[in-house]
Structures are given as structure tokens and as C-alpha cells.
Amino acid sequence: MTGSPPLLVVAGPTATGKTALAIDVALALGGDGIPAEVISADSRQVYRGLDIGTAKPTLEERRGVAHHGLDLVDPDAPFSVADFVDHVALVLPAIAARGGLAILAGGTGFWLRAIARGLDTAALPSDADVRRRVEAELATAGIAAAAGRLATLAPTLAAGIDTRNPRRVARALEIAELVGDRPLPPPLGYDGPVAWLGLDVPRPLHDRWIADRARAQFDAGLVEEARALRTRFDPSLPAFSAIGYAESWALLDGEIDRETAIERDAARNVAFAKRQRTWFRREPGIEWLDPSAGDLLRRAIEVAAGLMSAR
């Protein structure tokens, strides 16, 4: 009846096996007659063509489990949390109608939170023209001037953001111009049972997993994928800040050798994982599991089953 099915969130830093676990759980539940579908919450896997570099699960790896959140737009299309929220809002009711479980798996903490805690995107509109103007203002007048204008235009909003961060200032100005000065809306919450699982591996081991995956991606043709993408799209697109592409291009251009490219790829992933941990540390209620230790699948299935009966 509800538009929201039980939601199992699988969080954690990159290269810890979130996707694989999500699929395993979905298959296990499917075996018990409960349709479970995976929703990827990954800000780079939404782009078509960024496959190897984003570790997007292949059709084979998906093993027949329905996936959402993948290949939503071309790399030159803007795609923000709000777009993700919209997409998921379409997917969720369908899963609910089938009496299924939604498994939201991914490393983009902000997106995970937007779904599982309910980001009120309607209260925080966006407008391309306003946005363009505000960004131009920021570029010419500078961050200090823009922050100053924000402080007078929308003191409440200004007080709540990092006024040294150009992106935050731009967004706050955009909101201020569109809806005026008002406090940020509280989270909407999730309309159904939710459980958070987090996957993490001890650092030294994780570093190795990351290095291995980086090499595997290069072996699997990441460079060729990057080369092809560059012929069709502007390399400065936000999508290509995904790890692995700049490294591949540098390799193609003869600036670095293959080993260096792999090393850099891994190093960036390690740093990224660190930022992800910082984010998830602040996320309350995560049950952390170590994929290198015990049988996390059993536990994950337990939690999933619990969610279904809590429905």
C-alpha cells in the first residue's frame, strides 16, 4: 500500500564489495520468493559509458537481479542528487507494488542519505538561469563578495553554510533568490522500514584491494574505455572526475607509464575512501560488517528478512 518498500542500505567506502553483497542478498531473498532489487547510489555509475572505471556491475555480475540507478544519462548531462531522488521516487513504488525489498547500495553518502532520510528537494528548488548568473558572479566578483551579498540577502541561510566554499555559496545564493531566506528544511524521513549496513575493511588490506582493483580495471580495458569517451565528450565534464579517466588519458598522451597510471588511480581511490569514511562515521545507526572477516552475507540476509517482516 505504501509507496515505499522496506529499504536495506548498503554503505561503505569504495572497493569493499557493496554491490556484490547487494546482489547476493537479492538472490537469497529471491530464492525465498521475495523480489529484491538493487538501487545503485553511485554518482558516477549514472553515466553511460563509464563502466570499467566506475566498477559498474556487468550484466553477468548482476545475475538477473534488477538494477536501478545505472546508465541514467550521458556524461555531458548534469545530474544531481535531486535527479537521483526523482529517479528513485519512480523506482520505489514499483518495488513496493511487487512486495519487494529495495537494496540501496553505493558509496555516495550524500545520495544514500537523500533517499534513506529523505532530502526535501522540493523545498530547495534550482533554476538553471539563476544558477548560471550566480556562478558568473562568483567567478568575477569572487567568493568573498558573493558571501557578503549572501549575508545581506539571506542571513539565515548564510549562517548555516560554509561561506568559504564557492559551491555552497553559489547554491545558497540560488536558493535565496528563488525562495528567499529561510532555514533549511528538515529531512523528510523514509516512509518504511530502513536498515543501514556498512562495509569496511582494515586499512592495510583495503589498500591492497584497491590496488588490485585498479590493476584489474586497467587489465579489463579502462584505458580503451577512456580513449573512446574522450573522442565523444569534453574531458573537463564533471563525470570524468571519476577516478581512472584522467590517469588513462595521461597514459594515452605518453605523460606517464602504465604502472604510474595504476598507482595514481589506486592512490586517488585510497584518498576517496578516506573521505567516504569521514562521511559515514557521522551517519548514525550503521551496523558495520567486515567483508574480510566473518560471514557477512548471513547477517545481511538476516537484516533484510527482519525488514520484510517489519513491513
Added chain:
RNA sequence: GGAGGUGUGGCCGAGCGGUCAAUGGCAGCAGACUGUAAAUCUGCCGGGCAACGCCCUACGGAGGUUCGAAUCCUCCCGCCUCCA
């Protein structure tokens, strides 16, 4: 053999007599993050301390000049380029 260049903190790279424990970048550590979030931003980042100040160790090595050197001189070591 001759001419020249170069050696700086984990890496890259400024500094070229004092205001230098040494700009900046990267990496690292900690953190923020309600529409670019694999993004963006902030703080810390030689060691020690009774610590808004002091001490120690530091700019290839050893000496020297100077009140004072990473910065000048000498020798040595390493690397690079050019001429033979």
C-alpha cells in the same frame, strides 16, 4: 679531459646573506558538506616543552667568511647537459 648546471622537509618545487622551521603543490592526518558529492571546502602537517614563547635538529658532506648563511667561498661526494 674541458665547459656549465644541479643537489631543499615523504615526493615535486620556490627561496639565493638576516623578517626561514624554510612560499606553493602533492601525499598524509583530522574535519565540514540539504542540487557539481569519485565533487567542493576547512584545519594540521620536523621534533620537544612548564608551549601565544623557548629549545633542539634541519636545506648532499666537511671546513671557512660573516654579528648572522639554505643563501657567499674552498674542498669532497652524487646527478645532469654540452664540448672532446
